[in-house]
Amino acid sequence: MEDKAQIQEAIKIQGEVVRKLKSEKASKEQIDEEVSKLLELKARLGGDDGKHQFVLKTPKGTRDYNPKQMAIREKVFNIITRCFKRHGAETIDTPVFELKETLTGKYGEDSKLIYDLKDQGGELLSLRYDLTVPFARYLAMNKITNIKRYHIAKVYRRDNPAMTRGRYREFYQCVSSPAREEFL
Numbered sequence: 001m002e003d004k005a006q007i008q009e010a011i012k013i014q015g016e017v018v019r020k021l022k023s024e025k026a027s028k029e030q031i032d033e034e035v036s037k038l039l040e041l042k043a044r045l046g047g048d049d050g051k052h053q054f055v056l057k058t059p060k061g062t063r064d065y066n067p068k069q070m071a072i073r074e075k076v077f078n079i080i081t082r083c084f085k086r087h088g089a090e091t092i093d094t095p096v097f098e099l100k101e102t103l104t105g106k107y108g109e110d111s112k113l114i115y116d117l118k119d120q121g122g123e124l125l126s127l128r129y130d131l132t133v134p135f136a137r138y139l140a141m142n143k144i145t146n147i148k149r150y151h152i153a154k155v156y157r158r159d160n161p162a163m164t165r166g167r168y169r170e171f172y173q174c175v176s177s178p179a180r181e182e183f184l
Contacts, residue, residue, distance in 0.1 A: 007045045014038040061159065061169030077152055080174060084150040089176060092149050094134035096156075100124040102137055113157045127156040131175050150176045 018034045058064055065073065081091075103114055103126045115127040128134050131151045139147070152174045159169055 004045065007041060011038065011041045011045065014041055059169070061167075063168070080152065081150070084176060087148075089148045089150040092135070092138060092147075092151060093153065094128070094131070094138055094151075096154065097125045097127050098134055098137065100126045103129065103133055113159055115156050115158045129157055130155050131173050132177075135175075135177060148176075148178045150174070 014034065014037055018031065018038055021031050021034055084091075097117060100114075100116060101124070114129050117125040117127065119125075131153060135149070135151065138144070152172060154170055155173045156170050159167065
């Protein structure tokens with residue numbers, strides 16, 4: 001069996017060969033052949049002692065819901081929805097993210113708990129912290145002065161969650177808000 005140090009040295013040399021071929025703009029076939037040799041060397045090296053093992057887990061402050069839990073959630077949401085509708089409420093939906101400038105400054109001290117998204121095309125975006133500011137934006141954009149609405153949706157808070165106390169970074173919020181001209 002080859003010594004691990006020898007294989008690592010061979011990988012280093014082969015990597016330099018591949019980089020040189022790429023910098024010289026060698027043919028694709030030639031580069032592919034040398035890359036193949038490099039991959040064979042890496043395979044001979046074997047495992048990496050668990051240094052880079054892929055761990056399957058949910059991010060901190062989030063969780064998965066199994067089919068039984070989803071059935072319970074769906075039943076509860078249906079009961080709540082029927083109640084809102086019985087009292088004449090309508091539902092709306094807003095994007096899970098908003099322009100950052102729409103959200104910042106509206107939450108005071110809590111604005112540090114807003115998740116910012118990486119710029120993907122010229123707009124600075126953030127995940128919604130609650131359903132109030134997106135609702136206000138919706139009303140203003142659509143010039144709505146009278147609506148009795150309910151909204152059940154996920155919201156996101158960049159928090160250090162204590163899941164033992166039921167705090168999560170991703171969770172559902174349920175709100176009912178009448179919007180009348182005298183309130184706006």
